[in-house]
Amino acid sequence: xxxxxxxxxxxxxxxxxxxxxxxxxxxxxxxxxxxxxxxxxxxxxxxxxxxxxxxxxxxxxxxxxxxxxxxxxxxxxxxxxxxxxxxxxxxxxxxxxxxxxxxxxxxxxxxxxxxxxxxxxxxxxxxxxxxxxxxxxxxxxxxxxxxxxxxxxxxxxxxxxxxxxxxxxxxxxxxxxxxxxxxxxxxxxxxxxxxxxxxxxxxxxxxxxxxxxxxxxxxxxxxxxxxxxxxxxxxxxxxxxxxxxxxxxxxxxxxxxxxxxxxxxxxxxxxxxxxxxxxxxxxxxxxxxxxxxxxxxxxxxxxxxxxxxxxxxxxxxxxxxxxxxxxxxxxxxxxxxxxxxxxxxxxxxxxxxxxxxxxxxxx
Amino acid sequence: xxxxxxxxxxxxxxxxxxxxxxxxxxxxxxxxxxxxxxxxxxxxxxxxxxxxxxxxxxxxxxxxxxxxxxxxxxxxxxxxxxxxxxxxxxxxxxxxxxxxxxxxxxxxxxxxxxxxxxxxxxxxxxxxxxxxxxxxxxxxxxxxxxxxxxxxxxxxxxxxxxxxxxxxxxxxxxxxxxxxxxxxxxxxxxxxxxxxxxxxxxxxxxxxxxxxxxxxxxxxxxxxxxxxxxxxxxxxxxxxxxxxxxxxxxxxxxxxxxxxxxxxxxxxxxxxxxxxxxxxxxxxxxxxxxxxxxxxxxxxxxxxxxxxxxxxxxxxxxxxxxxxxxxxxxxxxxxxxxxxxxxxxxxxxxxxxxxxxxxxxxxxxxxxx
Numbered sequence: 203x204x205x206x207x208x209x210x211x212x213x214x215x216x217x218x219x220x221x222x223x224x225x226x227x228x229x230x231x232x233x234x235x236x237x238x239x240x241x242x243x244x245x246x247x248x249x250x251x252x253x254x255x256x257x258x259x260x261x262x263x264x265x266x267x268x269x270x271x272x273x274x275x276x277x278x279x280x281x282x283x284x285x286x287x288x289x290x291x292x293x294x295x296x297x298x299x300x301x302x303x304x305x306x307x308x309x310x311x312x313x314x315x316x317x318x319x320x321x322x323x324x325x326x327x328x329x330x331x332x333x334x335x336x337x338x339x340x341x342x343x344x345x346x347x348x349x350x351x352x353x354x355x356x357x358x359x360x361x362x363x364x365x366x367x368x369x370x371x372x373x374x375x376x377x378x379x380x381x382x383x384x385x386x387x388x389x390x391x392x393x394x395x396x397x398x399x400x401x402x403x404x405x406x407x408x409x410x411x412x413x414x415x416x417x418x419x420x421x422x423x424x425x426x427x428x429x430x431x432x433x434x435x436x437x438x439x440x441x442x443x444x445x446x447x448x449x450x451x452x453x454x455x456x457x458x459x460x461x462x463x464x465x466x467x468x469x470x471x472x473x474x475x476x477x478x479x480x481x482x483x484x485x486x487x488x489x490x491x492x493x494x495x496x497x498x499x500x501x502x503x504x505x506x507x508x509x510x511x512x513x514x515x516x517x518x519x520x521x522x523x524x525x526x527x528x529x530x531x532x533x534x535x536x537x538x539x540x541x542x543x544x545x546x547x548x549x550x551x552x553x554x555x556x557x558x559x560x561x562x563x564x565x
Numbered sequence: 566x567x568x569x570x571x572x573x574x575x576x577x578x579x580x581x582x583x584x585x586x587x588x589x590x591x592x593x594x595x596x597x598x599x600x601x602x603x604x605x606x607x608x609x610x611x612x613x614x615x616x617x618x619x620x621x622x623x624x625x626x627x628x629x630x631x632x633x634x635x636x637x638x639x640x641x642x643x644x645x646x647x648x649x650x651x652x653x654x655x656x657x658x659x660x661x662x663x664x665x666x667x668x669x670x671x672x673x674x675x676x677x678x679x680x681x682x683x684x685x686x687x688x689x690x691x692x693x694x695x696x697x698x699x700x701x702x703x704x705x706x707x708x709x710x711x712x713x714x715x716x717x718x719x720x721x722x723x724x725x726x727x728x729x730x731x732x733x734x735x736x737x738x739x740x741x742x743x744x745x746x747x748x749x750x751x752x753x754x755x756x757x758x759x760x761x762x763x764x765x766x767x768x769x770x771x772x773x774x775x776x777x778x779x780x781x782x783x784x785x786x787x788x789x790x791x792x793x794x795x796x797x798x799x800x801x802x803x804x805x806x807x808x809x810x811x812x813x814x815x816x817x818x819x820x821x822x823x824x825x826x827x828x829x830x831x832x833x834x835x836x837x838x839x840x841x842x843x844x845x846x847x848x849x850x851x852x853x854x855x856x857x858x859x860x861x862x863x864x865x866x867x868x869x870x871x872x873x874x875x876x877x878x879x880x881x882x883x884x885x886x887x888x889x890x891x892x893x894x895x896x897x898x899x900x901x902x903x904x905x906x907x908x909x910x911x912x913x914x915x916x917x918x919x920x921x922x923x924x925x926x927x928x929x930x931x932x933x934x
Contacts, residue, residue, distance in 0.1 A: 223676075317809075320671045323830065324819040360824065373801055373820040374728055381733065381803035430727065522732055529735035532742065534597075 229253065229288040230295075232265075233353060235335030236312050237301030239271045245312075246271045246301075247278040248336045249290070252348070267339055275315050292321045296354040298372070299331040299338050299391065308410045309388075310379060317376050326372040327357040330390045330405055330412065337393040344397055356401060357389065365422045365434035366402035379409055382538055383524025387424075390415060406513070406520045414516045416509075423509050427454045427469065427521065435478055438498030438558075443482030445494050447475035447558050458527050465544045467523060468551040469506065476560040486561040499554040510550045517545070569773060571702045574709055575766065575849070576615070576759030576783055580790045581716060582846045583756050584814040585664050585839065586657075587904035591752035592795040593807055596737050599746035600753075604791050607750050611757025612784040614919060618760050619775050621922045624929070626771045630764040630918070631860030637925035646921070647857050650764070653914045654854030655885050658847040660904050662686060663892055665843045667900065672815055673836060683893060686844065691882050693848040694855055699769055701852055708841040715838035719831055720793055722821050729800040736804050737796065751909045756787045761915055765853045811897065855881050 235248040246269060253264040268285060272278035283290055298316055300309055316322050331338035338353070346352040355361035359369050368389045378386035390403040402418040416424055426432045430453055435446045454471040477486060477494065484490075513520065524541050531537045583589070592600045625633050630650070634643045666683050674682070693701070723729065760783075763770070798813040801820050810816040818835035828834060858881050865873035895903060 320675055323832075324816060325822045325830065358822075371728065371820065371822075373816075376809075377730065377733075377801065377803035377806045380806035380809070382805065384732075384803075522730075525730075525732045525736060529732045529739060532739050534740055 223289055227288050228291045229286055231290055231292050232295060233297045233299065233339055234292075234295060235299045235301070235331060235339045236275065236304060237331075237335045238303040238307070241271075244271050244273055245275050245278060245304075246336070247275055247282070248339050249279075249282060250339045251286070251290075252294075265342075267336075269336060275312065292319070293323075295322060295326065297327040297329065297357055299329050299335040300388070301335040302330055302332045302390075302412075303334065305330045305388070305405065305407075305412045309407065310410050313372070313376060313379060316372055322372075324371065324373040327354070328370050328372060328375050328388055329357060329401070330388050332390055332392045338391050338399060340396060341393055341399050342397055343399070353391075353399070356399075357391075363433050364401070365425055365432050366418055368404045368421065368425055368428075379407075381525060383519060383526075383528050383541065384522035385409065385519045387520045388412075404520075406516070406518045408518060414513075414518055419505070420509050420512070423506055424520070426452060426471065427456075427506070436473075436475070436498060436502060436556075438494045438501055438556075440490060440493050440497055441482055441484070443480070443484075445477055445482065445498075446479040447494060447498060447556075448478040449473050449475050456521075456523075456526075458523065458530075465548045466551055467510070467548055468553060469510075471502065471506070471552065471554045471556075473502075473554070473556045475556060475558040477558060477562045480562075485565050487565070491558050491561060495556045495558045498558065499556040502554040502556060503552045506552045506554070507550055510552070514545065514548055514550075523548075569770075569775075569779065571706065571766075572619075572760075572763070572770065572773060573779065573782060574702070574705050575762050576757065577709065577713075577786060578705060578842065578846055578849070579759030579762075580756045580787055581712070582661060582843060583790070584794050585661050585668070585843050585846075586755065587660075587664070587901060587908065588752045588755050589794045589798060589813045590811075590901065591905060591908065592749050592791070593798065593813060595746035595749035596795075596799065596804065596807070597740050597743070599743040600749040600795060601738065601741035602743060602745035603747075603749040604753050604788070604795065606745050607753030607756070607791065608784055608788045610750075611754045611787055612780060614754075614915065615757050615760040615783055616775065616780055618915075618919050618922070619763065619773065621919070621926050622763055622767050623773050623775075624926050625767065626773075627768055629766075629768045629856065630922075631857060633922065633925050635860070637928040638921075644861055647860055650914065650918065651854045651857035653911060654850050654857065655888065656907050657911065658690075658850035658854065658885070659889055659892060660900075660907055661843050661850070662690070662847045662889060663895070663900060664904065665840075665847075666893075667897075668812055668815055668836070671812065672819070672832060679893060680890075683889060686847075687886050687889060689844060690847050690851060691886065693844075694851045694882060695878055696852075698766060698852065698856075701849060702766065702769070705845050705849065708845045712838040712842045715834055716842075719818060719821065719835050719838065720797065722823065722831060723797050723801070723817060726821060728820075729797075730803065731800065733803050734796050734800050737799050748905070748909070751912045752905075753791050754912055754915075755908055756791050757783065758911065758915060761918070762849055762853050764918065765856045811901075851882075851885060854885070 230252045231249045232252045233250040237246040239246045248267055248269040251266045251268065268282045270278040270282045272281060300312060316326060343352045356367065357369050359367060368387060370388055375386050378384050386407045386409065388405050388407065389401055390405050392400040394400055402421060404416050404421045404424055405412045406414040422434055432449060432452050435448050438445045438447060451474045452472065454469060456467055456469045459466050459468060480486060524538065527541045528537045595603065631647060634646060666679065666686060669682050670677065670679055794814065798817045799807050801817050802810060807813065815832065815835065819830065819832040821831035822829055823831055855878060859877060862877045
């Protein structure tokens with residue numbers, strides 16, 4: 203009895219190996235790009251493949267880009283399988299770039315595909331590629347040693363702490379696409395030649411397609427309003443010159459209040475800063491620190507208000523004001539309509555509290 | 566002579582396993598139609614039933630349900646009752662098992678054949694089911710010691726994530742005024758069903774005492790776990806998008822990134838935490854089911870008793886495994902439906918068992934007079 207049992211277990215152990223493919227029979231897809239096809243309704247799918255290499259010290263970036271056009275994404279992927287000798291593995295795919303043309307039409311099909319596929323992570327970074335997804339995938343910065351690493355690191359915010367980059371994961375995008383009272387946003391990656399990219403804009407979508415692209419300055423303010431501790435420089439004007447201060451900590455919150463029946467959104471922005479650049483060439487003293495704080499706050503108020511009004515006039519809601527309002531009202535049937543009627547009448551109050559505390563290493 | 570804490574572990578196990586057994590799906594399906602009100606009700610009724618069941622089974626120290634039934638109920642009613650309850654426990658294990666096989670195939674190894682996965686789980690489960698009940702409780706404690714910190718870590722990471730949408734959570738709160746949803750209520754009471762395993766494990770407890778503290782622990786852990794399993798996915802996928810996910814909690818774990826660790830995806834840690842826990846829960850449920858059904862067979866004479874018992878147990882387990890294999894053909898919706906029906910039937914079963922035990926106690930009292 204015991205022997206039989208042991209023999210059976212031994213046989214079972216043999217069994218597990220049969221469907222496993224070793225790493226040298228796999229090829230890893232690190233980024234997917236999806237563009238509109240040449241023909242109407244087609245998809246042009248591009249895959250950036252990383253070739254696994256053994257010795258890390260002698261590593262030499264090896265990558266390959268496959269492009270295939272087909273009527274559906276899955277079909278294109280299957281067709282690409284017969285163009286490489288190894289099994290395509292999507293488990294390590296970290297970014298999905300949508301072509302600008304596709305993003306201007308409808309992203310929901312691609313999003314549905316990415317969420318539905320079981321081997322694609324929900325912490326996949328989504329972005330819009332300009333002029334197209336393929337061009338973005340083809341970028342190979344000289345500083346890059348692992349294929350597509352620069353794109354991954356930049357998009358997820360692990361490497362550069364650029365204040366202009368908004369990272370959006372697949373689960374956030376799918377949340378916002380279906381949620382009422384908040385609209386999805388996506389970062390825009392621009393290809394500058396073959397070895398540089400620029401990520402400094404954010405696109406706001408009306409649930410399905412891009413309908414507003416913020417400028418770099420607006421994107422920075424957008425990040426300031428939606429993120430904790432944004433590391434950036436902000437301008438302040440004192441006397442005749444300009445001063446730039448660096449934000450060591452920042453936080454922002456808002457409330458929706460009704461004042462005499464009129465909706466007011468009040469933003470409280472708190473920033474602690476340090477002077478980084480001073481063009482006045484005068485010595486900084488305590489009085490000037492105060493002046494920098496107050497004029498910096500003024501400048502911030504003006505630019506944030508301009509951004510908020512621009513967003514309000516576009517009719518979009520990347521900040522989730524609608525959801526915020528609904529979450530604090532109990533008339534679930536009518537609250538959203540009520541909010542939508544109110545949107546054009548909203549007034550904004552921006553209350554920046556900038557405290558520049560240090561003058562840097564010199565006075 | 567088993568200590569009281571094992572009783573709490575049994576309850577905690579059921580509470581934690583609820584995310585495998587379709588409870589969050591049921592809760593989330595009712596998010597606009599009364600889950601919020603159903604949860605406190607489930608906590609109340611769950612705690613009450615737990616308390617009553619434990620209070621009544623305490624009166625039969627060291628005895629399991631088969632012995633209690635045999636002593637107090639008419640002869641002809643005992644076998645059908647044991648079969649019904651045995652099948653109920655078998656189904657509880659089955660659903661956890663099938664659901665976990667499905668999760669493994671979807672999230673961890675899509676290339677493996679389903680039957681291989683099921684077979685390897687069944688081998689582990691069948692060997693463990695035959696262990697001594699006391700060893701099972703020790704094993705349960707060990708597995709909880711391994712899994713619980715990981716689950717707490719995953720939940721903590723989930724809630725402190727800046728991408729967690731508190732507005733969506735508040736928005737679901739504003740739907741609280743709806744009348745309680747019966748399906749959500751039935752699903753939510755599953756969190757408290759751990760006590761029901763005492764039907765067999767009571768054989769090990771001779772001096773089970775329920776202090777008020779225990780009741781508070783039962784109520785509080787159930788309430789917290791239910792709230793988390795209902796609200797955390799909503800914070801990630803939004804009030805509307807959350808309805809689109811099948812294994813809501815595994816998708817949620819897939820959405821958490823760990824920046825500073827060897828593994829970047831929380832999914833694997835979460836899976837590793839739930840793998841031992843769900844297998845232990847299957848083992849415990851099947852152990853109870855097996856013991857209930859075993860009482861139907863004649864007790865063997867002393868000689869060669871172990872081999873006869875072995876064949877009897879083997880027969881029952883083979884039947885359980887056959888059920889598992891035959892249910893593998895269910896598609897996603899059928900499995901879900903099966904799980905939901907089980908969640909509903911289970912509650913009525915629990916209430917019936919409680920009433921039967923109360924009746925048995927009354928019989929015992931009358932005889933003692």
